[in-house]
Amino acid sequence: MxxxxxxxxxxxxxxxxxxxxxxxxFGGKIHGGTLLSLMDKVAYATxxxxxxxxxxxxxxxxxxxxxxxxxxxxVSMHASVNYVGRTSLVVGIRVESQNIKTGxxxxxxxxxxxxxxxxxxxxxxxxxxxxxxxxxxxxxxxEAMQMKDIKNSVREKMDDAKSNIEVERAGEVLKNQRCILxxxx
Numbered sequence: 318m319x320x321x322x323x324x325x326x327x328x329x330x331x332x333x334x335x336x337x338x339x340x341x342x343f344g345g346k347i348h349g350g351t352l353l354s355l356m357d358k359v360a361y362a363t364x365x366x367x368x369x370x371x372x373x374x375x376x377x378x379x380x381x382x383x384x385x386x387x388x389x390x391x392v393s394m395h396a397s398v399n400y401v402g403r404t405s406l407v408v409g410i411r412v413e414s415q416n417i418k419t420g421x422x423x424x425x426x427x428x429x430x431x432x433x434x435x436x437x438x439x440x441x442x443x444x445x446x447x448x449x450x451x452x453x454x455x456x457x458x459x460e461a462m463q464m465k466d467i468k469n470s471v472r473e474k475m476d477d478a479k480s481n482i483e484v485e486r487a488g489e490v491l492k493n494q495r496c497i498l499x500x501x502x
Contacts, residue, residue: 320369322446325397325454328366332359333393336386336414347386352412352426353377359394360408360430367398367406368434368444375405376431378468384425390414392425399429400461404441406432407461429464 332355340351357374364372386392392414400407412426436442449455483490484502491498 320445322448323367324448324450325399325457326450328363329395329397330359330363330366331393331395332362333391336388336390336392338388341388345388347388347390347392349380349382352382352386352392353380355392355394356410356412356426356428356430359396359410360432363396363398363408364406364430364432364434367401367447368432368442370442371435372406372432373435374430375433376468378429378431378464380426380428382426384414384423386414386425387416390416397457398447399457400465401444401447403443404433406434406444407465408432409457409461429461 334355336347336351340347342348356377360374361372392412395411395413396408398406399409408430410426410428410430411424412428413422414425415422434442434444447454447458449458484500487498487500487502
């Protein structure tokens with residue numbers, strides 16, 4: 318079924334999971350990797366609902382763990398498609414944890430996953446356009462466009478920086494850094 322456009326609300330997804338002891342690190346907090354895995358699942362579910370096909374993760378942006386998640390809390394991942402290109406989608410995710418005893422809800426993370434839709438031939442396939450129905454939908458779409466431009470600019474600068482490293486100047490460049498230079502120039 319080829320759909321020309323879908324509204325943001327049609328693919329919004331929330332996944333809630335209880336944080337159990339096997340998800341915890343030695344400090345008793347939930348592993349960041351566990352949270353990333355759950356975020357990847359909700360990003361896949363959201364993108365696939367919109368695209369109507371299998372989607373794969375291409376990039377994960379802005380992963381900052383703002384507050385720790387404790388064993389016994391309920392973690393909810395709220396996701397929506399914020400932007401679509403021709404074959405790609407940007408899924409915004411808000412992560413919240415809730416203390417079951419106190420009812421206190423805390424925002425622990427927000428992140429953006431770029432997904433690509435795949436056809437039956439395993440090649441990228443076109444996704445439906447995104448219908449923006451609310452002020453928030455419009456804001457998030459424009460925000461994602463701007464983030465895409467910034468990300469492309471940073472990627473170019475990083476590639477340029479990597480290709481222009483002058484190891485011969487290491488002594489000068491590393492002078493006040495916390496490293497010991499044993500490489501003989």
